[in-house]
Amino acid sequence: MKKILVVDDSGVQRKMIIGIIKKAGFENEIMEAGDGEQAIQVLGANFQDIGLVLCDWNMPKMSGLEFIEGVAKVPPVAKIPIVMVTTEGTEDKIKQAYEAHSNLAGYVAKPFSPDQLKTAIMPILARQS
Amino acid sequence: MFGMNKEFDSQVLMTTMMGSVVAVFNSACSEKNTDGPTTATRKIGRTENGKMDVNIDLHYKSYSKCCISAINFFIDMKSQEKNNTCGFIILYVKESCLIELLRAMGFPPVARKKESELLDCCGEVCNMIAGEFKNQLAKTGYTDLFMSVPQTHMRSFHEGVNCPLCVKYYQELSFYYFNTKAVTVDVAMANISHS
Numbered sequence: 001m002k003k004i005l006v007v008d009d010s011g012v013q014r015k016m017i018i019g020i021i022k023k024a025g026f027e028n029e030i031m032e033a034g035d036g037e038q039a040i041q042v043l044g045a046n047f048q049d050i051g052l053v054l055c056d057w058n059m060p061k062m063s064g065l066e067f068i069e070g071v072a073k074v075p076p077v078a079k080i081p082i083v084m085v086t087t088e089g090t091e092d093k094i095k096q097a098y099e100a101h102s103n104l105a106g107y108v109a110k111p112f113s114p115d116q117l118k119t120a121i122m123p124i125l126a127r128q129s
Numbered sequence: 130m131f132g133m134n135k136e137f138d139s140q141v142l143m144t145t146m147m148g149s150v151v152a153v154f155n156s157a158c159s160e161k162n163t164d165g166p167t168t169a170t171r172k173i174g175r176t177e178n179g180k181m182d183v184n185i186d187l188h189y190k191s192y193s194k195c196c197i198s199a200i201n202f203f204i205d206m207k208s209q210e211k212n213n214t215c216g217f218i219i220l221y222v223k224e225s226c227l228i229e230l231l232r233a234m235g236f237p238p239v240a241r242k243k244e245s246e247l248l249d250c251c252g253e254v255c256n257m258i259a260g261e262f263k264n265q266l267a268k269t270g271y272t273d274l275f276m277s278v279p280q281t282h283m284r285s286f287h288e289g290v291n292c293p294l295c296v297k298y299y300q301e302l303s304f305y306y307f308n309t310k311a312v313t314v315d316v317a318m319a320n321i322s323h324s
Binding site (some may be wrong): 010012015091092110114 | 235236237249250252253256257260261264267278
């Protein structure tokens with residue numbers, strides 16, 4: 001079973017997302033990163049085991065946008081599904097994200113309900129199982 | 130070239146911010162407003178380094194203890210890199226209401242002693258409100274702003290908040306939950322472009 005990487009500078013937000021995933025019955029191991037730089041390190045070391053990345057936008061050191069732009073350029077990791085989970089909800093910003101990573105798998109706007117997050121990730125995890 | 134040498138329309142600012150706070154709390158919070166909101170326009174006091182002095186106005190907000198979180202806005206990435214802000218939002222949550230409000234918003238349970246988690250949660254709430262605010266502005270034709278990450282402190286904000294020098298006043302909006310003034314949001318903005 002592939003792992004899920006949750007990237008958000010808020011520890012509590014990561015906890016909330018992980019709680020929703022677990023409560024939905026997904027048994028995937030969850031990895032965490034507090035910013036884009038950390039996410040790159042975690043992804044680099046574990047890319048073969050990671051099946052989904054949930055990524056915030058506004059983070060210190062390296063933003064979510066910069067992270068997905070970087071990931072999109074590296075073929076072995078570019079195919080890993082990424083879902084943005086962010087307060088950035090304007091058309092412009094959503095368009096920017098899809099331009100940064102043409103294979104972006106989804107976009108969830110904060111604040112979100114557990115159902116909204118589950119709807120975004122369920123098809124991805126179902127395909128993998 | 131827009132005129133970042135004058136203040137944003139205060140009515141638009143207040144209305145948009147009010148709508149944003151209500152939207153975030155209505156969508157995320159099982160508690161509803163028990164009264165208000167109330168609004169005020171206040172003069173910005175500055176620290177020695179020119180930032181908005183948050184601490185001097187705490188008595189106006191009648192909060193003896195509160196969690197304070199601030200986010201700055203920028204017109205583009207270049208301005209953000211230079212820390213050249215066009216505005217800010219400051220969220221104050223009364224400490225005695227904080228844990229209940231977070232619970233009502235669906236955050237994982239946080240113990241009162243775990244200050245770092247309380248600060249984190251407050252920062253996230255500020256992030257949601259700031260995001261909704263700038264999304265609403267963009268929907269009505271204003272520049273799609275960039276946001277900083279939140280800076281959050283308990284009870285005082287010593288370093289002050291970055292604020293454009295042309296901005297002299299901020300709008301203060303207070304919201305009532307659990308039959309008390311539980312949340313206050315300050316917002317100020319320089320004039321930004323509108324298409």
